[in-house]
Amino acid sequence: xxxxxTRFNSISTDTQMAQRKSRNPTLWMSxxxxxxxxxxxxxxxxxxxxxxxxxxNPDASFGGFTLQHFARFxxxxxxxxxxxxSIVFATLSTVVALLxxxxxxxxxxRSNMRLxxxxxxxxxxxxxxxxxxxxxxxLFLLGRAGPVNDVYRLLTGxxxxxxxxxxxxxxxxxxxxxxxxxxxxxLSSTFRVANADLEEAARMSGANIxxxxxxxxxxxxxxxxxxxxxxxxxxxxxxxxxPAMVGMPGGVDVLTTDVYKSIKETIPPDLGYASAYxxxxxxxxxxxxxxxxxxxxxxxxxxxxxxKSFRPRPFDLGSYxxxxxxxxxxxxVLLLLLPLLALLWLALQPFMRAVRLxxxxxxxxxxxxxxxxxxxxxxxxxxxxxxxxxxxxxxxILTFFVGWLSARRKPGGVLLDQLATAPLVFPGIVMGVxxxxxxxxxxLPIYGTIWALAITYTVRYLPYGLRYSYAGILxxxxxxxxxxxVAGAGPLTMLRRIMAPLLSPALVSGWLFIFxxxxxxxxxxALLSGPNSQVVAVGMYDLWVNGQGGELAAxxxxxxxxxxxxxxxxxxxxxxxx
Amino acid sequence: xxxxxxxxxxxxxxxxxxxxxxxxxxxxxxxxxxxxxxxVVWYTTMIVDQxxxxxxxxxxAAYPGIKVEFARGNSGDTALKVINEGQAGNRLGDVxxxxxxxxxxxxxxxxxxxxxxxxxxxxxxxxxxxxxxHAANIYYLTAAYNTDLVSAEDAPKTYEDLxxxxxxxxxxxxxxxxxTGAAGFxxxxxxxxxxxxxxxxxxxxxxxxxxxMSSSQRTVLDRTILGESPIALMIFNHHVPISKExxxxxxxxxxxxxxxxxxxxxxxxxxxxxxAGKLLIDFILSNPGQQVxxxxxxxxxxxxxxxxxxxxxxxxxxxFKANFMSPDVVEKNLAEWIDIVNTIFM
Numbered sequence: 001x002x003x004x005x006t007r008f009n010s011i012s013t014d015t016q017m018a019q020r021k022s023r024n025p026t027l028w029m030s031x032x033x034x035x036x037x038x039x040x041x042x043x044x045x046x047x048x049x050x051x052x053x054x055x056x057n058p059d060a061s062f063g064g065f066t067l068q069h070f071a072r073f074x075x076x077x078x079x080x081x082x083x084x085x086s087i088v089f090a091t092l093s094t095v096v097a098l099l100x101x102x103x104x105x106x107x108x109x110r111s112n113m114r115l116x117x118x119x120x121x122x123x124x125x126x127x128x129x130x131x132x133x134x135x136x137x138x139l140f141l142l143g144r145a146g147p148v149n150d151v152y153r154l155l156t157g158x159x160x161x162x163x164x165x166x167x168x169x170x171x172x173x174x175x176x177x178x179x180x181x182x183x184x185x186x187l188s189s190t191f192r193v194a195n196a197d198l199e200e201a202a203r204m205s206g207a208n209i210x211x212x213x214x215x216x217x218x219x220x221x222x223x224x225x226x227x228x229x230x231x232x233x234x235x236x237x238x239x240x241x242x243p244a245m246v247g248m249p250g251g252v253d254v255l256t257t258d259v260y261k262s263i264k265e266t267i268p269p270d271l272g273y274a275s276a277y278x279x280x281x282x283x284x285x286x287x288x289x290x291x292x293x294x295x296x297x298x299x300x301x302x303x304x305x306x307x308k309s310f311r312p313r314p315f316d317l318g319s320y321x322x323x324x325x326x327x328x329x330x331x332x333v334l335l336l337l338l339p340l341l342a343l344l345w346l347a348l349q350p351f352m353r354a355v356r357l358x359x360x361x362x363x364x365x366x367x368x369x370x371x372x373x374x375x376x377x378x379x380x381x382x383x384x385x386x387x388x389x390x391x392x393x394x395x396x397i398l399t400f401f402v403g404w405l406s407a408r409r410k411p412g413g414v415l416l417d418q419l420a421t422a423p424l425v426f427p428g429i430v431m432g433v434x435x436x437x438x439x440x441x442x443x444l445p446i447y448g449t450i451w452a453l454a455i456t457y458t459v460r461y462l463p464y465g466l467r468y469s470y471a472g473i474l475x476x477x478x479x480x481x482x483x484x485x486v487a488g489a490g491p492l493t494m495l496r497r498i499m500a501p502l503l504s505p506a507l508v509s510g511w512l513f514i515f516x517x518x519x520x521x522x523x524x525x526a527l528l529s530g531p532n533s534q535v536v537a538v539g540m541y542d543l544w545v546n547g548q549g550g551e552l553a554a555x556x557x558x559x560x561x562x563x564x565x566x567x568x569x570x571x572x573x574x575x576x577x578x
Numbered sequence: 579x580x581x582x583x584x585x586x587x588x589x590x591x592x593x594x595x596x597x598x599x600x601x602x603x604x605x606x607x608x609x610x611x612x613x614x615x616x617x618v619v620w621y622t623t624m625i626v627d628q629x630x631x632x633x634x635x636x637x638x639a640a641y642p643g644i645k646v647e648f649a650r651g652n653s654g655d656t657a658l659k660v661i662n663e664g665q666a667g668n669r670l671g672d673v674x675x676x677x678x679x680x681x682x683x684x685x686x687x688x689x690x691x692x693x694x695x696x697x698x699x700x701x702x703x704x705x706x707x708x709x710x711x712h713a714a715n716i717y718y719l720t721a722a723y724n725t726d727l728v729s730a731e732d733a734p735k736t737y738e739d740l741x742x743x744x745x746x747x748x749x750x751x752x753x754x755x756x757x758t759g760a761a762g763f764x765x766x767x768x769x770x771x772x773x774x775x776x777x778x779x780x781x782x783x784x785x786x787x788x789x790x791m792s793s794s795q796r797t798v799l800d801r802t803i804l805g806e807s808p809i810a811l812m813i814f815n816h817h818v819p820i821s822k823e824x825x826x827x828x829x830x831x832x833x834x835x836x837x838x839x840x841x842x843x844x845x846x847x848x849x850x851x852x853x854a855g856k857l858l859i860d861f862i863l864s865n866p867g868q869q870v871x872x873x874x875x876x877x878x879x880x881x882x883x884x885x886x887x888x889x890x891x892x893x894x895x896x897x898f899k900a901n902f903m904s905p906d907v908v909e910k911n912l913a914e915w916i917d918i919v920n921t922i923f924m
Binding site: 534549 | 625627651658659662665666668750790791792793794796797799800803806807924
């Protein structure tokens with residue numbers, strides 16, 4: 001904690017001194033934030049580009065200029081295959097996530113179905129559960145020896161499988177499942193503010209339910225859906241968990257696993273090639289983000305909260321209501337109940353085995369006992385909480401200032417906004433590579449400590465923090481600031497006494513959101529975690545890779561239960577705001 | 579603690595000399611220096627719940643006040659960590675082990691020689707004359723099958739049997755870059771069949787679509803126990819009795835020649851806790867340390883220690899032939915074998 005605390009203290013004392021010296025404290029604030037963000041963001045990009053054009057020596061140190069790493073793209077077909085796989089994977093999993101999450105969002109927000117709380121429960125618990133746990137559970141459920149294929153064999157008498165989960169289709173399904181709760185959460189806010197009058201008008205003009213949904217509800221939400229689709233697509237291009245756990249055993253390589261493998265499965269690690277790969281990946285994501293930015297600008301085009309009295313009325317599904325309810329129930333079973341039951345099964349069995357009546361007597365709490373008794377798990381949990389708290393706090397504090405400077409069009413605000421948004425182009429695995437090289441090449445003793453993770457996470461989640469603070473500041477009218485100014489308060493006093501309290505719901509939601517995703521993050525930590533800076537996600541991945549599925553499930557269930565409580569808090573806060 | 583000393587050893591003068599050694603061979607000066615350092619960081623390739631935890635517990639009990647921190651990875655991960663840290667001049671790890679770790683770490687010039695007192699117990703093939711490495715434990719790798727899904731008669735017995743079309747898509751192995759992964763299988767085939775016949779065989783085998791796992795050999799065996807892949811290749815034979823004890827439906831095969839490999843333990847050059855590191859190496863090679871390894875059903879390198887399942891050894895009640903992947907052979911050939919795996923099987 002000491003490092004970042006003193007850093008922030010020095011920021012505030014620096015700025016306070018600046019205020020006394022200068023007539024324009026805002027300018028100083030911009031300059032200081034600009035310096036901090038530049039130090040945080042730029043070295044990673046620079047080192048990545050530098051290493052991608054440097055020779056890697058046999059002892060893994062770096063030599064002179066070369067284009068050989070990029071030249072390898074031309075001679076090996078792997079890159080094309082991986083790129084193709086990445087695109088197919090991202091496109092199809094986006095479709096799955098939108099179908100699962102989107103349909104449910106509309107039903108829950110706009111229809112008169114029952115069981116709505118089930119949909120929220122599914123979403124909230126999934127927010128708190130590490131991806132690895134879900135992926136592990138679904139791999140077990142859909143695996144050759146899992147219950148799905150068991151039932152299939154029982155019904156058909158065949159000896160084969162209905163689905164081979166270690167394949168592109170398995171990857172698509174699981175990634176789609178993973179993202180559908182977030183799609184649900186984001187689209188439900190879009191549907192919530194849609195004007196019910198238009199749907200009713202359509203119904204009165206003689207359109208049936210499906211025509212109305214298609215021609216009015218979906219069309220109105222289309223800009224938001226498209227923007228969200230591109231967002232999920234980008235995240236799927238960057239995804240690491242599913243490609244690593246499902247794709248690599250199945251021989252389906254994507255861009256992110258290629259980067260990982262060139263470091264982890266080659267002796268000596270090919271950092272030059274990995275950097276070249278990362279640079280390509282940065283460019284791809286950068287281009288996609290550019291289009292996302294254009295789409296997202298239009299996302300609210302048809303939202304229709306106006307000054308006139310507004311009360312969304314639920315859409316009567318009539319005799320189709322049971323279909324909607326069945327669908328939500330199906331989602332609940334598929335996305336929540338089955339994975340949790342699978343994890344419970346694995347946690348209670350002495351070794352990973354198929355679900356059989358004959359295996360029930362072997363159940364024991366041994367794995368839970370190990371988890372509670374072992375210092376290792378306590379350390380994992382503590383490290384993760386420290387890293388999550390520090391990263392969320394640092395990112396929120398930085399983006400609070402950046403958000404204000406940017407939203408109020410202060411000098412340098414636009415540039416700061418761009419700097420704080422820039423980390424979005426880093427896929428997690430690439431960010432891991434870049435910061436690994438940064439920490440290895442600076443003389444400070446950060447490498448291998450949890451501070452390496454805390455700093456990297458802070459940078460990674462700056463864009464998310466900014467989204468919360470920027471949007472929150474826009475809702476606060478400028479006249480409050482002007483009043484403070486008239487009363488003689490400087491900008492820092494104003495920010496502390498007026499903005500921070502008013503903004504606190506947005507800041508707390510942002511903090512919780514960052515904390516929740518930071519504690520799940522694997523891709524960054526996979527390369528940065530040292531022996532005494534292990535975090536939960538890495539520990540879980542190690543358990544998976546080392547074949548301790550039972551302990552993984554037991555620890556995962558305990559951890560997910562704690563995180564779910566935080567996710568409930570997050571949900572309660574954001575719901576009140578909306 | 580009781581030591582069952584092998585009759586042959588007792589007869590020899592060396593054995594008699596050993597008998598007179600105290601349980602913990604390390605000298606007081608080393609122990610005092612290690613205690614002043616307070617901890618040791620061990621980068622290991624052993625499976626945490628099976629072996630690492632018991633070894634750590636035994637060491638910490640033997641030397642109170644010295645804490646062992648560990649991180650588990652395959653040989654590649656472990657070597658990467660040591661090399662990265664060495665280059666950054668920011669060393670965290672003191673001791674490393676693994677079947678393929680030493681070769682890379684040595685090439686990067688980051689191993690410090692050290693001959694612990696307890697190394698006197700080891701046979702010549704299990705230690706480096708200059709003290710750069712010692713064998714912490716020995717592995718024998720072979721195939722295993724799920725006994726619920728495959729009968730003992732049906733199970734493939736020879737390398738040729740693996741080419742039977744009925745095993746297409748039914749096998750898995752670990753493609754981790756170490757002699758105990760798929761690369762070691764390739765090396766074994768090339769060494770026993772010769773280059774030409776060996777490559778022809780491997781190309782045919784590639785047609786069987788083996789599932790490539792990027793994880794430990796333990797997970798490959800677990801996959802077989804679960805029924806995902808009825809046949810596992812290149813698994814450690816000692817993992818099988820560990821699982822069978824818990825009731826898992828699995829059996830290993832003597833597919834000759836088996837692959838034999840040693841996990842080499844070494845001291846990191848300019849390690850942050852050199853004395854504690856030396857003490858850990860000394861402990862792991864000592865009779866008590868090796869006994870912990872043996873009690874974990876691993877196969878010790880120290881012949882003074884009784885193994886739990888003698889049939890796991892080539893010299894046991896059911897002898898088998900094995901190709902020893904000596905550190906020299908590994909150093910010279912590992913990169914080429916990995917390359918063959920990457921081009922033919924992936």
